[in-house]
Amino acid sequence: MSFKTSFDTYVCVGDTIRTQEDGFEIVARIEQDESEQAPDEINEGFWPSLYIDHPGFIGPGNGFRQRFDKAQAEAQAIMDAWEADEWFYCGVVLSIALQGITLETHAASLWGVEANYPGSDNSYLLSVANELLPEALSCGHAALKLLYERTTTNIRV
Numbered sequence: 001m002s003f004k005t006s007f008d009t010y011v012c013v014g015d016t017i018r019t020q021e022d023g024f025e026i027v028a029r030i031e032q033d034e035s036e037q038a039p040d041e042i043n044e045g046f047w048p049s050l051y052i053d054h055p056g057f058i059g060p061g062n063g064f065r066q067r068f069d070k071a072q073a074e075a076q077a078i079m080d081a082w083e084a085d086e087w088f089y090c091g092v093v094l095s096i097a098l099q100g101i102t103l104e105t106h107a108a109s110l111w112g113v114e115a116n117y118p119g120s121d122n123s124y125l126l127s128v129a130n131e132l133l134p135e136a137l138s139c140g141h142a143a144l145k146l147l148y149e150r151t152t153t154n155i156r157v
Contacts, residue, residue: 028129
């Protein structure tokens with residue numbers, strides 16, 4: 001059970017991939033994460049540090065200054081790309097339908113996922129969608145069961 005196609009290497013809000021499982025159609029879509037926090041506000045150890053008691057400590061050993069300079073340049077490049085709106089945090093949201101009838105528009109989701117992250121091909125988005133697939137299917141089966149129970153208990157002979 002998995003999505004067969006992946007998201008593009010550059011994604012936009014609203015992009016989707018689809019699969020069929022157990023007669024259901026499951027759609028994974030990219031939604032904008034409403035958090036307005038920058039990466040260095042979310043990740044306490046985002047900026048590298050030479051101090052052992054700081055979250056971004058790069059570790060001791062030979063070449064620590066070169067490792068620090070490299071980590072600092074990488075962090076700055078990520079922040080520059082963030083500020084230029086080249087990447088964003090998103091939610092991967094799965095909806096589930098049966099025979100063209102949407103049972104649940106938000107069957108499963110994961111938020112705070114990096115989309116178009118510098119140096120990434122967005123393959124992680126497919127992994128997230130596949131990990132959410134069992135939850136979405138469970139939600140679809142539950143919705144179908146509820147519909148069945150409601151329709152059969154309301155039928156009068």
